[in-house]
Amino acid sequence: MEEVFNAHNFTAVFNLAARAGVRASLEYPDLYRRTNVFGEENILKCQVKYGVRKHVVASSSSVYAGCAMPFREDAALGRMQSPYAETKRAAELLAQEYHRNHGLDVTVLRYFTVFGPAGRPDMAPYRFVHWVATGQPITLFGDGSQSRDFTYVDDIARGTILAAKPLGYEVINLGGGNRPLTIRSMITLLEGFLGRKAVIDQQPANPLDMTDTQADIGKAGRLLGWRPLVSPENGFRKTIDWYVANRDWLKGIGS
Numbered sequence: 183m184e185e186v187f188n189a190h191n192f193t194a195v196f197n198l199a200a201r202a203g204v205r206a207s208l209e210y211p212d213l214y215r216r217t218n219v220f221g222e223e224n225i226l227k228c229q230v231k232y233g234v235r236k237h238v239v240a241s242s243s244s245v246y247a248g249c250a251m252p253f254r255e256d257a258a259l260g261r262m263q264s265p266y267a268e269t270k271r272a273a274e275l276l277a278q279e280y281h282r283n284h285g286l287d288v289t290v291l292r293y294f295t296v297f298g299p300a301g302r303p304d305m306a307p308y309r310f311v312h313w314v315a316t317g318q319p320i321t322l323f324g325d326g327s328q329s330r331d332f333t334y335v336d337d338i339a340r341g342t343i344l345a346a347k348p349l350g351y352e353v354i355n356l357g358g359g360n361r362p363l364t365i366r367s368m369i370t371l372l373e374g375f376l377g378r379k380a381v382i383d384q385q386p387a388n389p390l391d392m393t394d395t396q397a398d399i400g401k402a403g404r405l406l407g408w409r410p411l412v413s414p415e416n417g418f419r420k421t422i423d424w425y426v427a428n429r430d431w432l433k434g435i436g437s
C-alpha cells in the first residue's frame with residue numbers, strides 16, 4: 183500500500199477488495215478478518231498518512247440479519263449471522279472511527295446481492311446460469327423460497343462512483359429497492375432465457391445465509407440521486423447474453 187500511495191496522488195480511495203462469500207467464511211474466518219478488517223485498516227492508515235480524505239468502502243446487506251424489512255441504514259443491528267458479516271461490520275466501524283478521529287470523509291455502501299456479466303463464480307447467479315446452460319444439477323440450499331433484492335452490477339458501479347462526493351460519514355444502501363426475487367423465481371427466469379429445464383439437487387438450508395433481503399433505497403436517492411435502472415429480468419437477460427457470448431473461455435470457471 184505504501185508503494186502505491188507513494189507513487190500516486192489520489193483524491194479518493196474505493197475499497198472494494200474483500201473475501202466476499204458468506205458460506206466460505208466459516209471455513210476461513212482468519213482470512214476474512216485479515217482481508218476485510220486489517221486490509222481496510224491498512225488503507226485507512228495510508229489515507230491519513232498521505233492526506234487522502236475521501237474513503238468509500240463496500241459493506242453488505244448481510245449486516246442486517248434479524249432486522250425488519252425493508253432494511254434501513256438506521257436500523258439497530260443485531261447479532262451478525264456469519265464471520266463474513268462480522269468482518270464487514272467491523273470494517274464499517276473502523277472507517278467510522280477514522281472519520282471521527284482522523285477527519286476522513288467516509289461513505290459506507292451496503293451492497294445487496296450484486297449480479298451481472300463477469301459475476302462472482304461462487305454466487306448463485308453465475309453458478310445457476312452455468313449449471314442450467316451445461317445441463318448440470320443446481321445445488322439449491324433450502325427450498326428456494328428465500329429471496330434477494332438483486333442489484334445489477336452497472337447500477338452498483340454508478341452508485342459507487344456517485345458516493346465519492348463529500349458526505350462526512352454516511353452509510354448508504356445500494357439495493358434493487360423493493361423488488362426482491364425468490365431464488366425459485368430466479369431459476370424460472372433462467373430456464374426461460376436459456377430454454378432449458380433446471381435439475382434441482384436440494385440440500386439443507388445453510389444457517390449462515392440470510393433468509394430474505396430487501397433494501398430501503400430512499401437515502402441513496404436523497405444523498406446520491408441514485409436509483410437502480412436495470413430490473414432483475416433485464417439484468418439476468420444481459421448476464422445470460424454475456425455468458426453465452428463468452429462460453430468458451432468460461433468453460434473452466436465455476437462449479
Ligand SMILES: Cc1cn([C@H]2C[C@H](O)[C@@H](COP(=O)(O)OP(=O)(O)O[C@H]3O[C@H](C)C(=O)[C@H](O)[C@H]3O)O2)c(=O)[nH]c1=O
Nearest residue numbers: 202203204242243293294295304305306321322323328
Ligand atoms: C452459491 C449458492 C447459493 N445458493 C443460495 C443461498 C442463498 O439463499 C442464495 C444467494 O446466495 P449467494 O451466495 O449468491 O448470495 P448472498 O447470500 O445474497 O450473498 C451475496 O450478497 C451479499 C450481499 C454479499 O455481501 C456477499 O458477498 C454475496 O456473496 O442462493 C444456493 O442455493 N446454491 C448455491 O450454489
